[in-house]
Amino acid sequence: MKLNFTGLSDPGLIRSNNQDAYYIDPDKRFCIVADGMGGHAGGEEASRIASEEIQAYLVENWESSQSSQELLVQALWRANEAILQDQQNYPERADMGTTAVVVIFRDRESPWCAHVGDSRLYRLRNSQLEQITEDHTWVARAIKLGDITFEEARIHPFRHVLSRCLGREDLHQIDVQPLDVKVGDRLLLCSDGLTEELVEQKIADYLQDNSVLEKAAYSLVEAAKAHGGHDNITVAIVAVEEN
Template sequence: MERVRDYLDTYWQSEITSEQLLRDALMDANEGILEDQKINLERRDMGTTAVLIAFREDGAWRAHVGDSRLYRLRNQQLERVTEDHTWVARALKMGDIDPAQAKVHPWRHVLFQCLGRQDLNFIEVEALDAQPGDTFMMCSDGLTEEVPDNLIEKILTGQGNCDDQAVQLIEEAKNAGGSDNITIVLVDFSEDNQDS
C-alpha cells in the first residue's frame, strides 16, 4: 500500500477527479505488483486486495478490489458498503448457493478481481455517503472470516476509542482461531474531526 500512498501524495493536489485518482492509484499499485512478480517468480501467482476511502474537496470516495471490506457504522447500526469480488459472493448474489453454503464453500477465497493480475480491468470506485457521526471500518477477510457482523457492531458501538475497538476486534478474530492476516482501519468521521 506504500505505492498507493505515494501515488496519492503525488497527485492529491492535482485537478484529477477523486474517482479517477483512486482508480489510477490502484492501477499503479497493480503495475508495481506485476513488476515485482517478474523479478520474484515465486510470487507470480500471488495477488492482494485493497480498500480505501478518501475525503477531498469533491466529497468522500471509496475504492475497492478483492475481498477486503468497507463498513459504515451510522446511528449504532453497521452496514457493509462493499461487495466481495469472490466467486462465492457472485454465486450467492445470483442465487446459485445459499449463505450457509457460502460460509464453508471451498472457493470462498477465490477472487475474480484483485491486484497482481495482468487482466485487472475493473476497480470499483464510487462516491461514499459520509455524515458526521459515521465511523468507517476497512478490514481484511482475516477479521470477517472469524468475527460475525453482529459482534463487530457490538464492539464498535461499545466503549473505547477507535484504537481500543480495533485491538478488541483483532483479539476476537485471534480467539476465534484466526490465522490469516487481520488488518483493521477505523475512521471516525465526527464533527470534531472534519477539519483535520
C-alpha cells in the same frame, strides 16, 4: 468534518508471518488495507507494494485537478503495474497478488472508496452495520445469482477464491464509489481475517461499544483471535466527528 483514524494488524494464531498491510495518512486523510496472497514471501511483498504505491500516488497527486474517482483508479492501476513488474523481476513470486480497499477524504469532494478483492469497507450508523463494498469472489457472485445462501457461503470451500485482485494481467476494472458519510458514522476497513471469524453483529458491537478508537481496533482483533485467528487480521477505523 473532523476525522479520527486508527489501525491495527496482527498475524493471528496460525500463520507465522503477516501478509496484510495497512497505511493511514491522517493529514491527507486517507487509509488503505491490503491482504496479500501467494506464499510466505509473495503475499507479504504484494500487499507491501500495493500499500506503498497507492499511498505514494495519492500523496503526489492529492492537490491535482484529478477527481477523487480518477485519483483512486490511477492509484490502484499503478499498484497493479508495480506488482506485475515485481513478478517479472522475481519469477518465484509470479503467483502473488493482493486485495486492496482505500478510502479518501478530500476537502473539495465527497469521500470516495476504491477496492479490488474481498477486503471490505463497512459503515456503522445508528447501531447498524452496512457492508459498502461488494466482494470480488466466486461465492459473492454465487449469492447474487441465488445459487447459494449467505450461510452456505460462510463455509463454502471456494469462499477464498477471488475473481479479481491486484497483480493480474487480466485486471480490467477498479470498483470506485462515492460515500455517504455523516457525523457519528464509523468506517471500518478490514481484511478477511476479521470477517472470517466474526459475524457482522459482533463487529458492530465492538465498533459501537468502544468510544476510544484504539480500543475498538484492539477489541476487534482480539475477538477474531479468540474465535480462532486462522488468518492475518487487519483493521483501520475512521470516526466521523463534528469540527
